Amino acid sequence: MNEYWNSFTREKTDEQYNPTLWNHRLPPEKLLPAHVEFTESHSSNYRQAIKGGLQTVSFGEGELSGSMDIFRPENVAEDAPIVIYIHGGWWQWFSKEQFSFLAEPFNRKGIAVYMPGYRMAQDWNNGVPMESIVKQTQYAMAKVLKEAELRGTSAVYLVGHSAGGQLVGMLHQTDWSQFDISKSTQDKFKGAFSLAGLFDIRPLVNSFVNDTINMSMESAEKVSPQLMLLREGRKLCPLHLIVPEFDTPEFFVRQRSIKKSY
Template sequence: MNEFWHAFSREKNDQQYNPTLWTKRLPTEELLPAHIAFTQEKSESYRAKGVETLAFGEAEFAGSIDVFRPDTLPENAPIVVYIHGGWWQWFSKEQFSYLAQPFNHQGFAVYMPGYRMAPDWENNTPMESIVRQMQYALAAILKVAEKSAAPTLYLVGHSAGGQLVTMLQHTNWQQFNVSESAVQKLKGIFSLAGLFDIRPLVDSFVNDEIKMSSSSAAAVSPQLLAPAAHNCPVHLLLPELDTPEFFRQTKEYQQKLLAEGRNCYLKLAQSRDHLDIIEKLAEDNDEIMNYLLTNMKVE
């Protein structure tokens, strides 16, 4: 693994890990506001059609999951779990409700768990706490999948969510009272514009509010962990217009998984940047959505 990033200055890290600086479809200062406005409008429209909530977790790890299951779907519909991004400190599950629509139309029930933002945790391990909270969330969804006889479950995450979905495969599900038959329903992981070595972010703008330590960053870096307990295909979707560091990290993570004997696929999202890789998923015949659906079996 190439660790030349150790030599990066704070300025270099800020440049390499801020994808909004690298796309040219809008001026940098307009890109994020446009993304927020777009996703909010789309999501408010889809939420108006109906959303249920599912509680999960306990104590500080408690939270809620938005469930999108139109009346046209059977109780045992296959499941997609979507975890949102935002550098572990911005946005919310409600911001991305619109992404449930294309999956619903293809016969999937969609579960979107929310997590407490990293600066809001009253401890010294906010990043590990977010992972733990998402483990509780997925445990609750896996139990629902078993109870409803859903045949398959897929994890999809974007950016920070892309890191979280790859971390979840390292969970000891016995600690959450999840049966092995329920765990086996997890058939694929899709990380869109994810990061897999969090250590470079310690000295960057991302950490100004999180204040994670180097040891915490290592603990939540899938690149540095032992082989995952659960073996299912992993798909890494990389926007063509992301930064060189996103390219390096994605390719090195694929190499790690392949060396472990895992099935890991890298898909280049041509002409897509860090934000419109998800903005366009709800468009008709979108290439990336078609890739996701092609690799998700409705059994």
């Protein structure tokens, strides 16, 4: 795999991993406020409209516990397919509530949507925030898989954007037997979709993204899906990689290297 990113200056890395500089819609300084306003307003509207079809449940244990929003309006059957959505924000911004609006089109098609939250990287005090976020989201998905078994759901799909796309990559390769999930339940995991997800996050160690996280290179290696070794004989569900049209050249190179690795 090409490791040319090691030669990037901090300035070059920041430029290549800052999507606000590459959008074709708004000036960089206006993009993030517009994004926040749009997502929050549309999400607030849907949360109010769905009323009794929205439930918040807990998952995990101890410091790895969290909460998850479940969007299951009246038209969604008890055993309906499930989509799990994990939000992005470089592991340090945004929240599950901000992306509630994404549940609406799935709900209209009779699909239940589960949105787990995770503690922001800067809020962990254990020195390994990235590994902790991965473990926390594993607990969340384990809960969904067990509920899918109880409900008789036939299919669970996993979707994540940006940082959420990286978490999708980690969850895609998780050995769910460690969470006491049966083989038949694991087989309900039918597909994973990573939207603009990073599968090798080592370049971020020397970037603005890491100024708050303080991630070590060792930690970055442990949570880079592309660097994980699969146990021989394990069969994974399909993983779909979706690349935004106007991502940076570095993002496109990274996505091409992912396709060669899987």
